[in-house]
Amino acid sequence: MQNHVGSDEVRAALEGAKQLLEWFTPQDIAETVGFVARLPPRVNLPRITVMLTGQPA
Numbered sequence: 001m002q003n004h005v006g007s008d009e010v011r012a013a014l015e016g017a018k019q020l021l022e023w024f025t026p027q028d029i030a031e032t033v034g035f036v037a038r039l040p041p042r043v044n045l046p047r048i049t050v051m052l053t054g055q056p057a
Contacts, residue, residue: 021052022052023052024050024052028050029050032048032050036048
């Protein structure tokens with residue numbers, strides 16, 4: 001549950017979205033971290049933003 005969301009209506013909408021979207025898995029994040037770890041030392045990647053690309057099913 002989204003404990004930082006104060007509105008019950010918004011919280012309910014977020015809960016509904018969980019049923020519609022394909023969310024990240026731990027494997028998705030692990031693969032991203034592994035990709036960054038394998039970059040050559042000359043590559044400076046100070047920040048990564050990982051975002052869902054899919055739309056509701």
